[in-house]
Amino acid sequence: MKASIYGDSGLEKYRSTILRRHEKYQLKVAELTSGSDNLSDAANGYLFYGLHAYPDKWVLREWAPNATAVYLMGDFNHWQIDLKYAFYPIPGGNWELELPLETLQHGMLFKLWVKWEDGAGERIPAYIRRVVQDDVSKIFSAQVWQPEPYVWKYDQPKEEIAPIIYEAHIGMSGEEENVATYNHFREKVLPYIADMGYNTIQLMAIQEHPYYGSFGYQVSNFFAPSSRFGTPEELKELIDTAHKLNIRVVLDIVHSHSVINEADGLSRFDGTFDLYFHSGERGTHSVWNSRCFDYGKSEVLAFLLSNCKYWLEEFKFDGFRFDGVTSMMYYDHGIGRDFTNYSMYYDGNQDDDAIVYLTLANKLIHEVNSQAFTIAEDVSGMPGLASSIKDLGIGFDYRMAMGIADFWVKILKDKTDEEWHVGDMFYELTNKRKEEKTISYVESHDQAMVGDKTLIFNLLDSLMYTDMNVFGRNPKVDRGLALHKIIRLATLATAGNGYLTFMGNEFGHPEWIDFPREGNDWSYKYARRQWSLLTDTNLRYRFLAEFEKEMLGLINKQDIFSFRPFAIIQSTPDQVLIFKRNNLVFIFNFNPVKSFTDYGFEVDKGQYKIVLNSDDSEFDGFDRVDDNYDYSTLSIKGKDVLRVYIPARTAFVLEKK
Known part of the structure; x- marks a missing residue:
């Protein structure tokens, strides 16, 4: 008897569509690997493109098939367009420039000047590994980066354990009203994470992004760790130190879209709008005002797959949380749709090329590092997303159980305490596809942003500022702290295969997240974490942190x-x-x-x-x-x-x- 797809008889009528997608994936693997099935060898673009130092020369290569000329300009030639620094075309729409070693030195700034039939513009190399922003002009430039190589000291954790994830943002990890650094996080926050009992860190906003307030989700330079937090070597030391503490580090990777910027992003890189992205309306995300990748192009697949391998090999990340997977998989990005029945996953609204890319990425990641794991952020509930590729799935190890956070928000807003139905609650907390592993959470960074409310804000509102001292008891605060504890315990205790919290939410951080912007006079007041609240014995935040610590300690001891x-x-x-x-x-x-x-x-x-x-x-x-x-x-x-x-x-x- 033929086994049901993903063990679900309700999917039988869509078997042909699921098989077709899997066959497209197999054909693409054969195409990219020339039949060898070794996808890792097809993901070495970061070793070919970009700027590389050889024993006797520098070599810079770029893919720009529509360009008529490409020049290098920078500190070394007073930012002039000079034939001496002109690239020459090589096969495949590529351009190459060789320079004597003495031409470029560590720390120099540079850009490309790309010409096409009816225009020209400054561009930053697509595969560049270091981008910095001028403090005055705020303009980004590529930077020659050739320091002493970082020497790794510790092995990556090998034990397969359920991920207890601390979602964190480097820049807002300090208490000062500024941008915190990789070093600050390593020295001050990492020991706290280890002491609390989290075994995984999910780092946001690492890929370089021009607008700090985008939370890192408007990426411009996919291979460059954000320089606003420090150097690549300092990021490596952070990850290495986490590994010393037996903590895995996951990159919140953004392959769902790219910033619309041209001078410091990929958009119109060689004068065409569809080099990396779809042309026309399909090439722009109407809600995010960003560019949408064309996953049907082999060159785009090579770029994104190479990006995955780069972060695994060069920085020893232990896996990825893929952002915006829903947006990738549907032509309409899933906007305004309630996915109420199976037909909505197989009705022709799905971008098979994107689904094939996600499957390829999962194959590659596990090929490069068999211990690495992947997490999908998907609100649609696509069947097979976290099923193995051999079982016709897309191959993610986990999916975010996003409905649980929505459930808690809804119950707090729409029902009185007396109306809470524990049967419905248990169903919502445990309603997961049997063949898939999931990560549960009460709140992630989404619930902490301005315009939304954290759990503690939903429970206490303005009492956060007036009644959190230990010198008196307000029944409303007692209610809030009690529910904060038991809601988090209920979520963790029913979690399918892992748990996540966002930095500070575990102790009821009293303020939302609002990055500096024109509307708040570019203030950092709400783009930080007030760690001192944990040590203030006159306040009650420490009790929530202590409960979280004991809760995680218990779960870590029990399988x-x-x-x-x-x-x-x-x-x-x-x-x-x-x-x-x-x-x-x-x-x-x-x-x-x-x-x-x-x-x-x-x-x-x-x-x-x-x-x-x-x-x-x-x-x-x-x-x-x-x-x-x-x-x-x-x-x-x-x-x-x-x-x-x-x-x-x-x-x-x-x-x-």
């Missing part, structure tokens, strides 16, 4: 992700949720006013002890439960039953001895 959560009790009238996962029993009382004495439920026979309790005073709770008490099952009518006291708005975890 819960190998076991699906099994609900024991889903009592809607009581608002009590109890479920089992491995040796742990998770008990939640979301009821805002009712505590329950001798609450009974059937469980495996034996003795149990509390190993985490949100109501402990060390987490700003009320100590209503004795953590030292040993709970033993009772035999009632032939069933093993545990009876416990469950205070209102409390969660605790029992471990079977």
